[in-house]
Amino acid sequence: MGHLAAAIVVLAVGLSLYYASRQIDYEWRWERVPHYLVETGGTEIPAPFDGTVKFAPDGQSLTLTPLLGGGEPVTVAGFDRIEVSDGDIVFAGNTLGREHGWSAGPLAIGLWMTLKISLASLVFALILGLVVGLGRVSRRVVSRDLAALYVEVIRGTPLLVQIFIFYFFIGTVLSLSAFAAGVAALSVFTAAYIAEIVRGGIEAVPRGQTEAARSLGMSAFQAMRHVVLPQALRSTSPALAGQFINLIKDSSLVSIMALTDLTKAGREVVSSTFSPFEVWFCVALLYLALTGTLSFAVRRLERRLDRHD
Amino acid sequence: MTDARLLIEVRHVDKCFAGTGTQALKDVSLSIHAGEVICIVGPSGCGKSTLLRTLNVLEPVSAGEVWIEGVSVHARGARLDRLRTKVGMVFQQFNLFPHLDVLENLMLAPVKVLRQPVATVRARALALLEQVGLADKARSRPGQLSGGQQQRVAIARALCMQPDVMLFDEPTSALDPEMVGEVLDVMRDLALKGMTMCIVTHEMVFARAVGTRAVFMEAGSIVWQDAPERFFSNPENARLRAFLGQAG
Numbered sequence: 386m387g388h389l390a391a392a393i394v395v396l397a398v399g400l401s402l403y404y405a406s407r408q409i410d411y412e413w414r415w416e417r418v419p420h421y422l423v424e425t426g427g428t429e430i431p432a433p434f435d436g437t438v439k440f441a442p443d444g445q446s447l448t449l450t451p452l453l454g455g456g457e458p459v460t461v462a463g464f465d466r467i468e469v470s471d472g473d474i475v476f477a478g479n480t481l482g483r484e485h486g487w488s489a490g491p492l493a494i495g496l497w498m499t500l501k502i503s504l505a506s507l508v509f510a511l512i513l514g515l516v517v518g519l520g521r522v523s524r525r526v527v528s529r530d531l532a533a534l535y536v537e538v539i540r541g542t543p544l545l546v547q548i549f550i551f552y553f554f555i556g557t558v559l560s561l562s563a564f565a566a567g568v569a570a571l572s573v574f575t576a577a578y579i580a581e582i583v584r585g586g587i588e589a590v591p592r593g594q595t596e597a598a599r600s601l602g603m604s605a606f607q608a609m610r611h612v613v614l615p616q617a618l619r620s621t622s623p624a625l626a627g628q629f630i631n632l633i634k635d636s637s638l639v640s641i642m643a644l645t646d647l648t649k650a651g652r653e654v655v656s657s658t659f660s661p662f663e664v665w666f667c668v669a670l671l672y673l674a675l676t677g678t679l680s681f682a683v684r685r686l687e688r689r690l691d692r693h694d
Numbered sequence: 695m696t697d698a699r700l701l702i703e704v705r706h707v708d709k710c711f712a713g714t715g716t717q718a719l720k721d722v723s724l725s726i727h728a729g730e731v732i733c734i735v736g737p738s739g740c741g742k743s744t745l746l747r748t749l750n751v752l753e754p755v756s757a758g759e760v761w762i763e764g765v766s767v768h769a770r771g772a773r774l775d776r777l778r779t780k781v782g783m784v785f786q787q788f789n790l791f792p793h794l795d796v797l798e799n800l801m802l803a804p805v806k807v808l809r810q811p812v813a814t815v816r817a818r819a820l821a822l823l824e825q826v827g828l829a830d831k832a833r834s835r836p837g838q839l840s841g842g843q844q845q846r847v848a849i850a851r852a853l854c855m856q857p858d859v860m861l862f863d864e865p866t867s868a869l870d871p872e873m874v875g876e877v878l879d880v881m882r883d884l885a886l887k888g889m890t891m892c893i894v895t896h897e898m899v900f901a902r903a904v905g906t907r908a909v910f911m912e913a914g915s916i917v918w919q920d921a922p923e924r925f926f927s928n929p930e931n932a933r934l935r936a937f938l939g940q941a942g
């Protein structure tokens with residue numbers, strides 16, 4: 386009953402959006418969206434150097450003779466479609482033709498970049514978050530202070546500003562690539578939140594667990610490693626998964642750097658096609674697919690772990 | 695007293711808790727020799743747990759000295775973790791590791807701390823589970839066991855380190871009455887095998903039957919100690935008499 390009501394509300398909102406868009410005289414071109422994801426034309430084959438084209442008799446390959454006389458002619462093959470004519474003069478980088486098959490469209494390439502940057506940031510954020518989280522519960526005052534300062538500074542400043550600082554300042558000083566700067570900014574940001582989750586998880590493990598471990602002769606480190614942390618990470622895994630989902634969404638902010646992630650790819654496609662509505666809906670759906678898959682996977686994993694308990 | 699080996703000795707120990715300023719121990723001295731079964735009784739809050747925890751240095755003392763197996767725990771470079779491997783401890787709340795199964799609970803410390811071979815430890819762990827009557831629970835999680843079963847696993851876990859002394863802090867106080875017996879049976883068994891034990895308990899009948907020495911604490915001090923027989927049936931100390939009268 387409740388589900389039906391929700392479905393009706395969603396439908397109503399969708400319909401009103403549709404009619405609203407009719408008002409502004411927008412031409413929907415959904416049929417073009419798949420091409421932004423997968424290009425069926427195949428990848429371009431560029432000319433390796435300046436030269437003169439000569440077709441082979443079979444019409445499937447061609448030879449390119451360098452201009453200016455220097456060097457041997459080179460045979461180029463593997464065409465689906467040749468896009469030059471016999472006897473043409475081409476310059477290095479010009480398109481000779483297209484290969485067989487499909488290639489990734491701009492949105493797919495952007496999606497892949499988003500995935501790469503999120504996964505790389507995730508790994509570093511987990512490590513850093515664990516270290517800072519352990520610092521928060523350390524017996525050493527120095528570690529506690531430094532960890533607390535880190536968390537305060539990072540959580541008290543906007544991610545966008547941090548990305549600017551990493552890209553323009555730290556990135557320049559250490560001459561980081563845009564990718565490295567993006568991963569660094571996202572890791573440092575996410576680690577602050579992970580650290581707080583880890584701290585909460587550790588503090589929620591009863592004191593008796595540490596005491597039992599210590600009474601068995603374990604060092605403080607061993608007690609943390611074998612007894613407290615496994616329980617802390619298990620009980621905080623929903624919160625950690627939520628943080629990973631945030632990380633994927635936050636990664637859209639790196640599109641302000643010279644990095645073509647999903648969001649940047651969306652902007653580029655919009656500016657060359659003038660179909661902003663379809664493209665942004667499509668981009669949103671792709672993010673949703675990523676985060677949805679992740680939360681589904683995490684829930685499956687948790688159910689598996691629960692069955693073991 | 696006896697010429698048995700001196701395992702643990704505390705001398706003139708004071709303990710103040712920094713946070714609350716509570717003085718939990720006042721000038722407490724106690725020595726534990728091999729083969730002794732010492733039972734400590736006393737009213738709630740008198741410092742029994744605190745004393746037990748100083749015996750394996752879970753709680754550092756404010757003043758006084760603690761020796762474990764002839765090694766002063768205050769000595770520079772004393773390996774406290776190493777010393778603790780010789781002293782097993784059983785807690786009121788069991789404190790089993792819930793993320794591990796029973797066998798893993800037993801095997802964790804011998805493998806990770808003593809670095810003994812897994813096969814050796816496994817064989818010993820299974821034998822100990824047999825001894826406490828839980829051979830069929832090796833692969834269960836602590837959460838699936840009753841309180842009495844959990845406490846027997848906790849005893850087996852401590853024994854798996856092959857300690858020289860076992861400390862028990864009210865091992866049956868958190869149990870339903872019908873499960874107290876099974877845990878006391880395991881402990882009696884252990885005493886008969888010659889294990890050195892120091893037991894904080896409210897089980898007077900058990901203490902009298904199994905103990906070799908009984909100790910009465912009040913307000914952070916050891917007020918009286920005696921052979922269990924005389925301690926319980928004919929106490930020569932007025933405050934102990936009052937305490938036993940209340941406790942029934």
Ligand SMILES: Nc1ncnc2c1ncn2[C@@H]1O[C@H](COP(=O)(O)OP(=O)(O)OP(=O)(O)O)[C@@H](O)[C@H]1O
Nearest residue numbers: 711713714716718737738739740741742743744745
């Ligand atoms: N961590 C602590 N911080 C501050 N005070 C404490 C701490 N642990 C114990 N105390 C205090 O020290 C005194 C002795 O406590 P202890 O736990 O040793 O008593 P006990 O004899 O074991 O009592 P019970 O029979 O209730 O277990 C009590 O007054 C208690 O409030």
Ligand SMILES: [Mg+2]
Nearest residue numbers: 742743744863
């Ligand atoms: Mg106590």
